[in-house]
Amino acid sequence: MKILVAVKRAIDYNVKARPKSDGSGVELANVKMSMNPFDEIAVEEAIRIQEAGIAAEIVAVSVGPKQCQETLRTAMAMGADRGILVETDEEVQPLAVAKILKALVEKEAPGIILLGKQAIDDDSNQTGQMLAALLKWGQATFACGVEFAGEELKVNREVDGGTQSISVKLPAIITVDLRLNEPRYVKLPNIMKAKKKQLDIFSPAELEVDITPRLKLIKAEEPPVRVGGVTVADVDELVDKLRNEAKVI
Amino acid sequence: MPERESMDFDVVIVGGGPSGLATAIRLRQIAIDRDVELTVCVLEKGSEVGAHILSGAVVETRALDELLPNWEGLGAPLNTPVRKDRFVFLTERRAIPFITPPQMHNQGNYIVSLGNLCRWLCEQAEALGVEVYAGFAASEVLYDDMGAVRGVATGDMGRKKDGSKGPNFEFGMELHATQTVFAEGCRGSLTKQLFERYDLRSGVDPQVYGIGIKELWEVDPAKHHPGLVTHTVGWPMDLKTYGGSFQYHFDENLVSIGFVVGLDYSNPYLSPFEELQRFKTHPAIRDTFVGGTRISYGARAISAGGFQSIPKLTFPGGLIVGDAAGFLNVPKIKGTHTGMKSGITAAEAIFGVLQGEISNPVEANEYPERLKQSWVWEELYRERNIKPSFHWGLIPAMIYSGIDKILLRGKAPWTLHHRPDHLCVRPAANCKPIEYPKPDGLVTFDKLSSVFLSNTNHEEDQPCHLTLKDEALPVALNFKKYAGLEQQYCPAGVYEYVEAEGKMGLQINAQNCVHCKTCDIKDPSQNITWVTPEGSGGPNYPNM
Known part of the structure; x- marks a missing residue:
């Protein structure tokens, strides 16, 4: 069986994101970028499935600019066997990514597709679900435990207030949550080896996918600054302030 | 240690700053030019090249011109030429313009982000076949049986707080090399061990330091003057404490502002961080930042000893380049050009050594000899008495510096000496606590x-x-x-x-x-x- 794992190049989790001064988006110039942490968990899970002897090959896929090659090299240094970049400098929204992945699924015929539950930049949490709908495959989202039982997958899902256990038939889509595993450190010799692994590059047009954005970003801005608290003398003053200053009652 | 894997290179460079990358680039340039196989590896402890780089920075392109003459065509991020130099003496309320000291004239220099310059240098190095590994800290020097350096080891990953192995533990790697280049920057942790082991500092002055605190601001476009360079001395430092500020307007509405304090300060209550904050409240400074946004913040020590503090630069199996050795020109407040030049020079010497008869242990003696013949030595020699004269306080030092620079042209028949910074601090009982203003949350x-x-x-x-x-x-x-x-x-x-x-x-x-x-x-x-x-x-x- 083959596993397809999708990895996104996103702003690094240590970086404080800042809107551009004209509000047209988030400032990314010379900002540290790295693999979306949820996708790292997806890659790790794929490697563990392979190490358990269940999968034969892991193909990492990324969609975006040329620099996404670095993200794919990281996935390959962790243990993915090869990489595919669908290269575009245009904005790609979740639906477009799902369509691109669908086109690649038709080429590669994987048994499992692993994705992060969401990317930490736009927090959309849509690609896996949209892909499942497009492919008409079963999906197990927010996975915190994955087990194989014959032709079925038993997946524990993080839900409000606890864990839900479901089983899905293969082929299936799994989107992974934070507690599924702890990704391994990338070893230096593996980075060297990853440089020699196969990396194919396609354009969205070659895959015959229309990536035209359906959503328009109107404005990106900082949340309002929290103002300092004040001590009030009594209940009357509190009520007065809530009513006349904060205007919440 | 058998658990650790190892890899072999011709040259391993510790640190992906301007001097380390210049060494790497020059080595590969010569190798390609002569059609010789030469493997060069750069280790960088930051998550990426540039992540740990902090500098003003006004850069003199002299070394860059020598290394990559076509830097403009290659898209080097040098976008803002210096247009105006200002040198100002501050009192608590007033700003008195001074004549800019001759070393601080910046015609032909560029205001840059040194981090971005390093990111670009890294791309150039990789295009030439240098292997750059970021996210790996060289944590140990490796020695051979004859006592020569034979490489470095990267740190273990995944050790827990108590030192035990965590679930994802991985041993570090040994990187073996014929020559190991230490380009760790100021006060490098491995370089410090080498100083002791090979007694590299005997007969030279102790290194002395400064700490630079920097903020990057995006300011109101109406207050942005691309190419404007301002340096101040005086307030908020007292006349006995070495320190001053820089403000550089560059790129699109960006202003770098920073404050450098000599680490030979004596009052233990002094806070370099608070000095920068207080400095920004000066009536001549504050307005630039009102309505702006602070984008980034950081700090880094710099070597300020200059000529008389340069250690022996080579030892069997390796050498030291850049600010780890201390090539900063203090009166000019620049070290990128000298650091890069030291890297270029080291690379040329290393290449000569590697091509010759290799009899272990290899020491690239040609490197210091070539450096002494270069403009770096001449430049640092000329300025050697300026920083130590500040022991006498700001006013006498400025008078002395004027005489040394203009009348003696740096050729004074004497050399002033340094005292180690850690011995300069006085007991708190003999010092006055400093009251710093509370932050206003705006500037x-x-x-x-x-x-x-x-x-x-x-x-x-x-x-x-x-x-x-x-x-x-x-x-x-x-x-x-x-x-x-x-x-x-x-x-x-x-x-x-x-x-x-x-x-x-x-x-x-x-x-x-x-x-x-x-x-x-x-x-x-x-x-x-x-x-x-x-x-x-x-x-x-x-x-x-």
């Missing part, structure tokens, strides 16, 4: 919200990388005699004296550390040793 800020903007992170569960030789000394000596000075000088709030159950103790918040190395330098009893944390830990500076 001035507190330490923690500042460190937040350096994007600093370290894996929490790892051994503390700020090690104490004697655990009892901080309270017994620093707290009691020096008013807990590490709380003041640390720009990242790493050191905190906390009372618990009636007992005072030093709490080390190593996760906040921005790798400036000030504690390793200034601790009065040299009790703190900075060692490398797990690779990729530390700041993630954008555009610094």
Whole structure:
């Protein structure tokens, strides 16, 4: 069986994101970028499935600019066997990514597709679900435990207030949550080896996918600054302030 | 250690700053030119090249012109030529324009982000076949049986706080090389060990340092003057303390503002961080930043000893380049050009050595000889008496500097000497506590919200990388005699004296550390040793 794992190049989790001064988006110039942490968990899970002897090959896929090659090299240094970049400098929204992945699924015929539950930049949490709908495959989202039982997958899902256990038939889509595993450190010799692994590059047009954005970003801005608290003398003053200053009652 | 894997290279370079990358680029250029196989590896402890780089920076392109003459065509991020130099003496209320000292004329220089310049140099190096590994800290020097350096080892990953192996533990790697180049920057943790082991500092002055605190601002376009360079001396420093500020307007509405304090300061209550905050409240300074946004913050120590503090540069199996050796031209407040030139020179010497008969241990003696013939030596020799004259205080030093520079042209028949910084601090009982103004949240800020903007992170569960030789000394000596000075000088709030159950103790918040190395330098009893944390830990500076 083959596993397809999708990895996104996103702003690094240590970086404080800042809107551009004209509000047209988030400032990314010379900002540290790295693999979306949820996708790292997806890659790790794929490697563990392979190490358990269940999968034969892991193909990492990324969609975006040329620099996404670095993200794919990281996935390959962790243990993915090869990489595919669908290269575009245009904005790609979740639906477009799902369509691109669908086109690649038709080429590669994987048994499992692993994705992060969401990317930490736009927090959309849509690609896996949209892909499942497009492919008409079963999906197990927010996975915190994955087990194989014959032709079925038993997946524990993080839900409000606890864990839900479901089983899905293969082929299936799994989107992974934070507690599924702890990704391994990338070893230096593996980075060297990853440089020699196969990396194919396609354009969205070659895959015959229309990536035209359906959503328009109107404005990106900082949340309002929290103002300092004040001590009030009594209940009357509190009520007065809530009513006349904060205007919440 | 059999558990560790190893890899072999011709040259391993520790540190992906301007001098290390210049060494790497020059080595591969010569190898390609002569059609010789030569493997070069650069190790960088930051999460990426540029992540730990912090500088003003006004860059003189002399070394870059020699290394990559076509830098403009290759898209080097040098976008803002200096248009105007201003040198100002501040009193508490007034700003008195001075004649700009001749060393500080910046015609032909560029205002840059040194971090971005390094990111670009890294691309050039990789295009030439250099292997750059970021996120790996060289944590140990490896020696062969004959006592020569034979490479470095990267730190283990995944060790827990108590030193035991965590679930994802991986041993570090040994990188073996015929020549190992130490380009760690100011107060490099491995370079410090080499100084001792090979006695490289005997017969030279102690190295002395400064700490630079920098903020990057996006300002109101109406207040932005691209190419404007302003340096100040005077307030808020007293006339006895060495320090001054820089403000550089560059790119699109960006202003770098920073304050440098000589680490030979004597009052333990002094806080370089607070001095920068206070400096910004000056009526001649504040207005530029009103209505602007602070984008980034960070700090780094710099070597300020100059000519008389340059150590022996080579030892069997390797050599030192850049600010790890200390090539900063202090009066010019620039070291990128000299650091890069030292790298270029080292590369040429290393190539000669590697092509010759290799009889172990190899020492690239040609490197210091060539450097002495180069403009670096001449430039640093000329300026050697300026910084030490500041021991006499600002006014006498400025008068002396004028005489030394203009009348004697740097050819004075004497050389002034340095005293180690950690011996300069006086007991708190003999000093006046300093009252710093409270942050206003608009132009001035507190330490923690500042460190937040350096994007600093370290894996929490790892051994503390700020090690104490004697655990009892901080309270017994620093707290009691020096008013807990590490709380003041640390720009990242790493050191905190906390009372618990009636007992005072030093709490080390190593996760906040921005790798400036000030504690390793200034601790009065040299009790703190900075060692490398797990690779990729530390700041993630954008555009610094």
